[in-house]
Amino acid sequence: MATIRDVAKAAGVSVATVSRVINNNGYVHEDTRKAVNDAINLLHYKPNEVARSLFKKKSKLIGLILPDIANPFFPALARGIEDYFYQEGYHLIIGNSDDKQEKKNDYLDTFLQNNVVGLILSTNEIDFKKIQRSKIPIVLLDRIVEEFPAVFADQTQGGRLQAEKILERGCKKVTIIRGPVTVKTVQERFQAALEILEQENIKINIIDSKLSFQDGERTAVELFKRFPDSDAVLACNDTVAIAVLNEALRQGRCVPDDIQIIGFDDIYISGIVYPGLSTIHQPAYEMGMKAAQILIGQINQEPLSQLHYKFPVQFIERNSTRKDVD
Amino acid sequence: MATIRDVAKAAGVSVATVSRVINNNGYVHEDTRKAVNDAINLLHYKPNEVARSLFKKKSKLIGLILPDIANPFFPALARGIEDYFYQEGYHLIIGNSDDKQEKKNDYLDTFLQNNVVGLILSTNEIDFKKIQRSKIPIVLLDRIVEEFPAVFADQTQGGRLQAEKILERGCKKVTIIRGPVTVKTVQERFQAALEILEQENIKINIIDSKLSFQDGERTAVELFKRFPDSDAVLACNDTVAIAVLNEALRQGRCVPDDIQIIGFDDIYISGIVYPGLSTIHQPAYEMGMKAAQILIGQINQEPLSQLHYKFPVQFIERNSTRKDVD
DNA sequence: ATGAAAGCGCTAACAT
């Protein structure tokens, strides 16, 4: 790889001049600029980002921690982030935390050791003190911690929509699947749905589940055993909703005629399963983009017009609810 | 952030000694080692990886280029790669190419500029000359180019399995969906399936599709219009297979009684849709792990026992084919 | 408008 010295030599100037040209600052005569650019092209010179980073103590790298990229909600987020950064010349180092404290800390250390210039975290209970000490800008994504910039979808609105739409469709025996209490967003949507349902004179059952499809299957079986007369299910997310959908079909129940189901997230799969899953759409790709955008703003020391960006959610009606209501 | 000099000062030794301790090479007295380690702990010292990288011209970073992380086949690969690297102390910079030449080249440049120590590529037609010039180890994943190490699944076996299983189940009018000619793996599975089918006295139709769900939907509609009497469909991948599955159901066809469908990939979704999709399992997670493992071997200059690692595939029977055959 | 030189934090000779 050619270095700045090679270019300087080839162009017959000093390294300082080359640096001025590639960074486009300081005075440099048009003729020398041309000579330098010619040398750069001739040698296929690309500045060594590591040397830059060492000197400036800032790289073009961003650290991203997700719970699990293989979990279908996250790829869309990651893609949004990556697309924005690509266009801004930043790049992503990615880590899967599996919600393990040790992995989160490991990644945090690695990121800091590599001079990342910003952090996007889609994971809970990280060592915020270390982050604050490091002064590195951070944006939380799909998570909320009061004092940090965050991008998330309107969980309360989402939970309400689940409840309202299911009430509009005449359900009287609604089972809500409550996700893990440790995930704040998931609890918010649950609380909001519950609150709406409790205002009506209907039967409400509650059952717990983790967010995975596997646990969703277990939950689904238990659900139909404990609450066989449910005429509606509000699920904590789409993977669990789809597990319930399948179990219902397996038991010979008709969806949506016997039982209606509403999920949450609107992951890619939800539009693909048959019957299509009615759900609450979270604009994951856009949220990822926004998080990246805010982070860049922070990096560039631009003032933050608001700390928390709440994205609207939307009810997407497919075929697990009864369209023919009104 | 504390530097090696801070540690040296705190421990009352030179930076060289600290370097010896943290890199665990050269002679260092037990007592001084202890003093250094105490200082390290006291100051929460972590070596600056950028400075290391600049000196050694090797980082702990690996570049990964995928077509699109949001495409359901790739997260499992990425997860396998990441898990292996995490355990080895390497980290991933990730890029989505969208099969665009410009993006691939951009990422390649970025990776080289950041001293990545290895490359995993799951994308075609990259600038191999530049890679060879850079001397950076590379492993291709789910792609094959003769002269490079590669990890992939046995496409021929997969295509044959599709064909054999569909024949065993008594199908006489088989439509094969052929994926993009540009993707070699996809062509191989197609050719292999076709070859088997042609040995039998059955009706074979061929239709083209891209690999996305959206194009799968288009293809599905066309398929039932052009070849309404198909009693089986062999799809180029699972997303397309699921699109066909849905369209069949939508048209009131019974799966698997009227029409049987076999996909390819065994993505997460395929076990979740209803009816479950019978498909050819590619061990994506394991392939990702293997690619990472081979790359580390290359980085460590270990001899490569074979250039190409072909993973066996497996027929996963769910409910889009007729189990009750034998 | 351009160059010389220091230094970012680290490692690896080389010296002792």
Add this chain to the structure above:
DNA sequence: ATGTTAGCGCTTTCAT
């Protein structure tokens, strides 16, 4: 067994 020092490739004062 430990210290001194040059230098990785770059940017940025400070001179001129």
